[in-house]
Amino acid sequence: MxxxxxxxxxxxxxxxxxxxxxxxxxxxxxxxxxxxxxxxxxxxxxxxxxxxxxxxxxxxxxxxxxxxxxxxxxxxxxxxxxxxxxxxxxxxxxAGDGTIAEVAEAAFEFEVGGVKHDAYVYISSAMSDVHLRVWDAGLFLFECILSKQLDISSKRVVEIGAGAGLNLVALHLAGAQSTILTDRNEIAVDNLDRVIERNSASNYARARVLDLEEEDDARRASDLQDADVLIGADITYDPALVKSVVRCYSLFLSADKSKSRYGYLAFTVRSSEMVDLLYSELQARGLKYSDITRAVEERRVRFLEYCRTSRTGKPSEIILIRIDPS
Ligand SMILES: C[S@@+](CC[C@H](N)C(=O)[O-])C[C@H]1O[C@@H](n2cnc3c(N)ncnc32)[C@H](O)[C@@H]1O
Structure with a gap:
């Protein structure tokens, strides 16, 4: 490039x-x-x-x-x-620039097998609109999905804390059978509906509210019942969310008696305490996890040379784990 x-x-x-x-x-x-x-x-x-x-x-x-x-x-x-x-x-x-948040369409352009694609999302100018931005770990997961190194083909995939919804197009190109994008409230889900429409994905994708902090929501199996894979990116950014995130993976994995379900979670290392908490919660729930970052990062389809969507001053460390039932 x-x-x-x-x-x-x-x-x-x-x-x-x-x-x-x-x-x-x-x-x-x-x-x-x-x-x-x-x-x-x-x-x-x-x-x-x-x-x-x-x-x-x-x-x-x-x-x-x-x-x-x-x-x-x-x-x-x-x-x-x-x-x-x-x-x-x-x-x-x-316009008194910067005082009012504006939401604008953004196009993530990438190539797979020599063919050019655009994935459309909506981005807010306000940092506080966490669901209307693409975060570093989210972009990393997107790139890994696109490289077809994750077990996604023919699977029914659910994403939690899907945010801007960038993974929608990647999952489709990686061969997912269907996708459910979820986020914590109606406002975020209205945006995801708009993203599904903008990417002409309504025949294989839907958006639903799933608030990780509501046990009933995390447990609610109606939508997730026939899913195979649970994915998420940068949903542990607030340490207070870590327990709820792990509970959701645990409920999802344990609801499947055949134990063929699994999950992927990408996260930015914001502090070592957060990582320790995440791993200890996974262990406490009896879940197996393996760090697959090194195994997949080299061959991922890079959107841009540096995987940085926020100006942090230095590249952030991102980890991708696969989660399986014990
Ligand atoms: C840092 S953003 C990451 C978004 C996207 N996955 C990405 O990586 O670009 C965190 C996401 O988690 C969502 N979130 C926060 N609290 C949540 C909750 N209690 N239940 C579900 N999603 C939540 C936010 O709305 C936001 O979309």
């Missing part, structure tokens, strides 16, 4: 702006946007939008700042890009 593709791919997926520009520079030795081809592609993507949402505005404001800092003699800069950036700056002042 060259710098132009890197930049437009990250831009279309609405990766954090500063991170995108910095990682592009780190990888390709320049800011990426500064080549004429990258500018033209960005202008094309931007002109396809009805309005400039806050993400585009922030991106263009940063680009304008970089243009201002450009040493003279740098390659010519697209006038269209400068005009768009200047327009974005004038808008951001009038």
């Amino acid at each position: 060259d710098a132009t593709r890197y930049l437009t791919r990250g831009f279309r997926a609405r990766l954090p702006v500063r991170y995108l520009l910095d990682s592009c520079e780190e990888l390709y030795g320049d800011t990426g946007w500064s080549t004429r081809r990258a500018q033209d592609e960005l202008v094309e993507v931007l002109q396809g939008q009805k309005d400039l949402d806050s993400y585009c505005r922030s991106f263009l404001r940063l680009v304008l700042r970089e243009i201002d800092l450009c040493p003279s003699g740098r390659e010519e800069i697209s006038e269209d890009l400068v005009t768009l950036a200047a327009h974005a700056c004038s808008l951001s002042v009038a």
